[in-house]
Amino acid sequence: MFAASKIQRRAFTASARNLSKVTVLGAAGGIGQPLSLLLKLNPRVTELALYDIRGSPGVGADISHVNTKSSVKGYDASPEGLAAALKGSEVVLIPAGVPRKPGMTRDDLFNTNASIVRDLAKAAAKHSPEASLLIIANPVNSTVPIVAEVFKNAGVYNPKKLFGVTTLDVVRASRFVSEIKDTDPKDENITVVGGHSGVTIVPLFSQSSHPDLSSDAELVKRVQFGGDEVVKAKDGAGSATLSMAMAGARMADSVLRAAQGEKGVIEPTFVESPLYKDQGVDFFSSQVELGPNGVETIHPIGPVDAAEEKLIEACLGDLKKNIEKGVAFVAANP
Ligand code: NAI
16 A cells, blocks of 8 residues: 555656646636635645736735745736746636626626637637636636637637536535534535536435435525625625635646546536537536546436426526527637
């Protein structure tokens, strides 16, 4: 056991994969700043590249004083700055874009964020075509297909490396359940499938250690619309940023752990998926095992009860439209 882990450690040391450059696009925003800080605290990140259309040199200078080993640079807001931030990156996180205000759905952000994400995806396709892309910008149900289309147009699309970040939905679900059941959220493993907005978010409590909760309509709704609680409380100042930064940092860490050879790393994430392709839904979030090349295994959703079956039906209708909207946007505005 000891010898094996020693050999493995030596193999890792020799591996270029251990040099992990991570790029954040939108690094000076509400999510971008705490996300960048958490990435600075992650020993797997050796180089942190921060880009934004405003303020990234300042955020970079600030975070660079944190005394962990990685190097940090905040790049200028220019095409050259963006190119340099992306070059050689292993993981690119995209929280760039406007957040919701009270009364808005994530789809209301489409008009602004679709072009931001398209343009950043074009730069990534050019300068870091092999990186794993973690899309945080909303509406995730549409921005992920937008990135896929841009990468297809550039001839560099690899479905194993494109992830919509839905981690916050499972973070919320486990937290909300622990509040009801008076447990430690770290012991609550709640599967959430579908997409990342409203009814496309489907928690599968029947698979958890509290199957009774699947009939708790209020809890299901809270998981689906938990983001609204934050939007309302922030009262016009945006949506979840701190909890999202934690969720994004966890997802990035999982991608890096798997890239560095760790086995059994499973995260829920919105990826190109065979699960509902026959119903015209090309992207779907389910438990995904990550590996050195990105997506390793897309797990089926598993057994669900009658209530959950209905939720999935509602999810698929909306999700299909959201995906088509993203694809159509790139076709019309390449
Ligand atoms: P924010 O407005 O505080 O920050 C966005 C940042 O993006 C700003 O610093 C802005 O300058 C930057 N930006 C805009 N256009 C850019 C471009 N072309 N290139 C580089 N940077 C650019 O917004 P916040 O709160 O950080 O939210 C960001 C996005 O994340 C929103 O779309 C929001 O809806 C989404 N979000 C996603 C969640 C998820 O679970 N996936 C959860 C919460 C928010």
